[in-house]
Amino acid sequence: MASRGQSRGRGDLEQQVFAALAAGGGPMTTSEVRDALGGQLAYTTVMTVLARMQAKGLATRTRAGRSYAYSAVVDAAEVTAHQIHRLLDSRGDRAAVLTRFAGGLSAEESALLLELLADSDSDSEAEAERP
Template identity: 80%
Template sequence: MPASRSQSRARGDLEQQVFAALAAGGGAMTTADVRDALGGELAYTTVMTVLARMASKGLATRRRVGRSYAYTAVVDSAEVAAHQLHKLLDARGDRAAVLTRFARGLSPEESQLLVDLLAAEDQ
């Protein structure tokens, strides 16, 4: 039995397509808006699941609109990375261990930048 079109897509490919449609929308879009922008062939629940996962990864923000959500693409990669780091810190419990391993992977220049940023926060 041949796989359907939605089953044959790679998960990352579908997420990229949904993200592109969301980013091209220029503002908040509902699941139905995104589905329509993609040609309307995908199941509503498939698009809804992808959008929810994108929101949990920090790739999109969502706000309640009636009984649904409206999503907006997060196009600032630094914001996405910061969101992911915060999620990791929250999930691990031992924040010091996570931060220590992160800091050990920094170059001397990156370490100095981090020190400078932290010092600026204290002022």
């Protein structure tokens, strides 16, 4: 970890926080992450990094009393899916973005996407029919 007076490389702190979350074995509060990193960082610094990681889809958060507990998202596919959702949410015309995306898919990717959508529809219908 960089000491006072030394600057960190871009993303170093985020990587350290991610490593602490991944090694934590479960959801961790900001204080717990700060302690896992040696307690040298300001609470607000750790809180900001965690909030940014959550916004990027690298971490999830759940309520823990008046605060939040964070967990690392270790599945690369889940991170990518979250990033795609964030991009779609940030654009005004979702249909245009999805149309351009779908137009760039190969025949195999298109077939896979159609299959996944059909499976998703079946799962949704089955869930709606449960008592």
